[in-house]
Amino acid sequence: MKHIDIKDILNDKTYLGKTVTVCGWVRTFRDSSQVAFLELADGTCFSRLQAVVDKNAVVLGSECSKTGAALCVTGEVVKAFKGDGVELNAKDVQLLGKCPPEYPIQKKRTTLEFLRGIPHLRLRTNTFTAVFKVRSVAAQAIHRYFHEHGYYYINTPIITASDCEGAGEMFRVTTQPYGAKCASEAEYYQNDFFGQKAGLSVSGQLEGEVAATAFSKIYTFGPSFRAENSNTTRHLAEFWHIEPEVAFAELPDIIEIAEEMLKYVIRAVLDECAEEIGFFDSFIEKGLKEKLLGVVNSQFAVCDYTEAVELLKKADAKFQYPVEWGCDLQTEHEKYLTEVIFKKPVFVTNYPKAIKSFYMKQNADGKTVAATDLLVPGIGEIIGCSEREADLEKLLTAMKERKMDVNAYKQYLDLRTFGSVPHSGFGLGFERFVMYVTGMENIRDVTLFPRSVNNIM
Ligand code: 4AD
Ligand code: MG
Numbered sequence: 001m002k003h004i005d006i007k008d009i010l011n012d013k014t015y016l017g018k019t020v021t022v023c024g025w026v027r028t029f030r031d032s033s034q035v036a037f038l039e040l041a042d043g044t045c046f047s048r049l050q051a052v053v054d055k056n057a058v059v060l061g062s063e064c065s066k067t068g069a070a071l072c073v074t075g076e077v078v079k080a081f082k083g084d085g086v087e088l089n090a091k092d093v094q095l096l097g098k099c100p101p102e103y104p105i106q107k108k109r110t111t112l113e114f115l116r117g118i119p120h121l122r123l124r125t126n127t128f129t130a131v132f133k134v135r136s137v138a139a140q141a142i143h144r145y146f147h148e149h150g151y152y153y154i155n156t157p158i159i160t161a162s163d164c165e166g167a168g169e170m171f172r173v174t175t176q177p178y179g180a181k182c183a184s185e186a187e188y189y190q191n192d193f194f195g196q197k198a199g200l201s202v203s204g205q206l207e208g209e210v211a212a213t214a215f216s217k218i219y220t221f222g223p224s225f226r227a228e229n230s231n232t233t234r235h236l237a238e239f240w241h242i243e244p245e246v247a248f249a250e251l252p253d254i255i256e257i258a259e260e261m262l263k264y265v266i267r268a269v270l271d272e273c274a275e276e277i278g279f280f281d282s283f284i285e286k287g288l289k290e291k292l293l294g295v296v297n298s299q300f301a302v303c304d305y306t307e308a309v310e311l312l313k314k315a316d317a318k319f320q321y322p323v324e325w326g327c328d329l330q331t332e333h334e335k336y337l338t339e340v341i342f343k344k345p346v347f348v349t350n351y352p353k354a355i356k357s358f359y360m361k362q363n364a365d366g367k368t369v370a371a372t373d374l375l376v377p378g379i380g381e382i383i384g385c386s387e388r389e390a391d392l393e394k395l396l397t398a399m400k401e402r403k404m405d406v407n408a409y410k411q412y413l414d415l416r417t418f419g420s421v422p423h424s425g426f427g428l429g430f431e432r433f434v435m436y437v438t439g440m441e442n443i444r445d446v447t448l449f450p451r452s453v454n455n456i457m
């Protein structure tokens with residue numbers, strides 16, 4: 001259908017005085033004896049276009065005024081009666097698809113919780129139009145950042161035999177029929193599609209390391225899957241994961257890259273989504289724009305885990321989980337550090353090795369690893385990052401301590417045999433990042449069709 005995007009009509013002054021055709025859905029309808037006002041949205045931008053219908057000159061079918069109806073309107077672009085924008089003097093209004101009154105997106109009932117029950121329709125609201133514009137702009141900016149900095153974009157397998165994080169949170173992939181008769185677990189997997197146990201990848205890191213030790217700088221941007229039984233506002237069973245991996249880089253180098261990349265992407269969102277950020281600032285998180293400007297214009301904090309534990313122990317706060325050196329930081333601790341103590345994003349570095357993954361570089365103290373989590377106010381961890389253990393013997397020791405099947409990681413270990421180099425990488429949870437820049441508080445509200453425990457709508 002020949003038509004013009006509403007975004008273009010609103011932003012491009014050359015349409016003024018021209019006759020155009022637009023398509024979209026009715027957001028609101030107001031009526032008087034002579035004139036009717038239709039607000040149309042087509043999702044190409046946050047704003048809507050008002051079509052003014054002279055009822056004496058234009059036939060307006062009764063279905064055309066219903067919220068949610070799809071219309072095709074032809075008319076002249078004129079200066080708006082109010083404000084300095086434009087509106088459409090309708091000459092012809094065609095109904096493309098009617099929308100009966102059961103349409104669930106009526107003004108009164110649109111709480112975020114209610115909208116979670118209609119994921120296929122909620123995108124037609126202001127909030128979700130803004131969220132997905134920001135999400136799209138951020139994704140493009142992430143690709144641009146890495147492309148401009150000479151990284152290869154690689155795609156790592158989704159089906160895999162190795163559990164990168166070793167946390168036993170892999171979804172299994174199988175074609176074995178229900179009730180398959182097998183004498184043992186080994187036989188069960190032998191008879192399965194791949195002849196061994198397979199699952200959905202929790203991270204592309206291990207394959208990312210393979211590529212980085214050939215191309216120096218790579219990144220992945222794809223889905224990761226975690227069968228975590230945690231029903232929280234920041235966990236999904238399927239999330240999008242950005243994982244750069246850089247050869248000849250140690251922990252301070254990768255920290256610098258992570259900070260630079262985040263600032264680049266936030267700047268892009270501020271530049272390209274001014275209207276959406278304004279909306280979030282007014283209706284979702286007061287002060288959001290200030291916060292983001294503060295982030296791009298200041299340096300992130302860096303704090304050693306040992307020091308973080310001391311700060312938390314001295315904190316004037318009641319935590320549900322006690323803090324001791326050696327414990328994993330809980331969300332309440334992460335939020336306290338970043339929201340109360342540092343009041344900005346903070347890299348917590350050098351965690352105890354016992355609570356972190358096998359692949360992390362072991363520090364000389366014998367107790368900690370060269371790993372960092374980036375914590376941000378409102379969310380907690382958005383990045384998990386580390387220098388990788390490049391020494392074959394040390395890596396083998398860490399794997400054996402964790403009772404891992406060393407034979408299953410032969411290729412990974414080969415990287416330490418053939419031209420091993422210091423290298424580092426991180427994983428950014430894309431949805432958590434989108435939460436941070438929009439102020440949305442529930443990860444289910446920044447994902448098209450969120451998957452979580454007992455939820456696959
Ligand atoms: O900290 P994680 O588990 O680190 C890794 O997977 C490393 N292999 C990354 C790397 O070094 N290449 O996960 C990285 C990030 C977390 O900080 C978080 O933002 C996000 O992925 N994440 C989740 N996001 C949503 N739902 C979940 N269940 C998530 N689990 C991790
Ligand atoms: Mg982590």
